[in-house]
Amino acid sequence: MYDLILRNFAMHILIHEDEQRYVLAGLQHRNVKKNEVLLQADEICRNVYFVNQGCLRLFHTDREGQDHNILFCPEGWWAADMASFSAQKPAFFSISALEDTEVLYFNFNVLERLYLEIPKLERFFRILSQNGFSLFQRRLTSSHSQTAEERYARFQRLYPALERRIAQKHIASYLGITPVFLSVIRNK
Amino acid sequence: MYDLILRNFAMHILIHEDEQRYVLAGLQHRNVKKNEVLLQADEICRNVYFVNQGCLRLFHTDREGQDHNILFCPEGWWAADMASFSAQKPAFFSISALEDTEVLYFNFNVLERLYLEIPKLERFFRILSQNGFSLFQRRLTSSHSQTAEERYARFQRLYPALERRIAQKHIASYLGITPVFLSVIRNK
DNA sequence: CGTCTATTTGAATGTACTCAAAAGCGGTGG
DNA sequence: CCACCGCTTTTGAGTACATTCAAATAGACG
DSSP: OOHHHHHHHHTTOOOOHHHHHHHHHTOEEEEEOTTOEEEOTTSBOOEEEEEEESEEEEEEEOTTSOEEEEEEEETTOEEOOHHHHHHTOBOSSEEEESSOEEEEEEEHHHHHHHHHHOHHHHHHHHHHHHHHHHHHHHHHHHHHHSOHHHHHHHHHHHOHHHHHHSOHHHHHHHHTSOHHHHHHHHTO | OOHHHHHHHHTTOOOOHHHHHHHHHTOEEEEEOTTOEEEOTTSBOOEEEEEEESEEEEEEEOTTSOEEEEEEEETTOEEOOHHHHHHTOBOSSEEEESSOEEEEEEEHHHHHHHHHHOHHHHHHHHHHHHHHHHHHHHHHHHHHHSOHHHHHHHHHHHOHHHHHHSOHHHHHHHHTSOHHHHHHHHTO
């Protein structure tokens, strides 16, 4: 159960066995059914979720009721509305499950405590946030400098597994285009 | 000289006077002339810059030689290609000055050392990165759900000071549209 | 099997772009 | 102080990329 998350930690920090046990003891566990909502916009994001199995999506619902996916979180990814979690204020984004999903998660207070007790964990989330920061800077650049067709090709190249796993309408939303237009692009 | 940066630290962490002196001792200082390049894409980003006065821009130059601004950094903002800085690998973005600018900066090795000696500093940059992360998630959402005119209105609302200070072509690039089209939008 | 949702296809429309030319503006040197 | 040069902004015409609307088809799930 903790295999994937330990390897995830190990990508950025070196963590001793006793610290490991301590960190894992702070984790909670939950199974989420397809289409179940883990975080509703305007509520406070009280947890950061690690996806052990399945896939989540992070999205915003606009005034017209249209969803805009901004991130897919399959196995090994972390999901949260970081601004909401960090400041414990209402969320802009929502999180829901694209498949039956198994998550591990830290509650806000637990993580704040762990930051103080195990500074390496703070380092881990600093690096994670920096990577996310960079990822979205590049996504925005891509959105500004490339056509929908080029962005779709990029998505296929970067996430070949997701492309087969996720419904077209969700990929279209992620790319910032309509499902209709993605269908046109695909059939070329 | 250190007034602005100390207030910046104080926004997220509480830092004692002796720690303060220690952190400030790690800072370097530099004056940059308008249009001077602080970081060239493909080089390694060796510093994180804090803008004391003036304004920087973070941008990507695509294959056709077109610039795409993704961030303006006036007084009180931090500038770096975080992916490049963090991993000390070639940068995707460049940084240059929109005005004569005064920066303070941490070199990579110095900051890594400070992270270990003063964990609070690592907390500071974690929070900074999380905020940046969220900022760009929302920018991408805005780019996917709003028209150019709405995004321009949003920019004016969020950064009224910058709107008067920065050339139209740079604002257009930031919004992901052509200067020609921004001119059309403005004259309505 | 039937219902509901997702995808495909085509036509008409809209948003933003390219190209081109003119006008404005800022700095520099005579 | 004015004249000139280069760069930025404006304006208009034609075009391309992506959308909306609508109807038909395909797929998923109880």
